Amino acid sequence: MASTSACPVPHEQRPQEEFQQLCASWFFTWPTTSQRSLDQALLISWLGIMPITMIVASGSWLLRNDLPRLLAAGAVSALVLPMLLLVRQWLGWSYVHKRLLSEQVEYEESGWYDGQVWxxxxxWRQRDLLMARHEVRPILGRLARAMAWTAGLMLIGASLCQAL
Structure with missing residues (x-):
């Protein structure tokens, strides 16, 4: 068993450190505690972008005189921001999850051209497996549920826009 000092992987490129970096990030902590905290952050982002999408939607000649469709179009298009935020979070957490589950660590000593594998x-594998299963997998589950809900709301809203 190799000790931490014998590990050639730079500290910031170790999977456990990458996990800690995501946990310390303001943006990536949204899904770490509960589904409710993630939903609140997404709701705030949706409400924050809504005035802009309403202004953009009001530029349409068809929607300008049809208030219900204007509101629905603005609300649906505002869901794009939360979905993009969810995709970015999914990419970050799934990358760390993959690195934790891997039996090897790919790393770079000084740049992209000198990749190594350790x-x-x-x-380490046992600890990383526990972190992946009990820390990261629930986060990915929350993100998947939020993406499913957001996609569902987009579809419902789009069909509502057509029906109005």
Missing amino acids: EKPLA
């Missing part, structure tokens, strides 16, 4: 010791 085999994780058994103790």
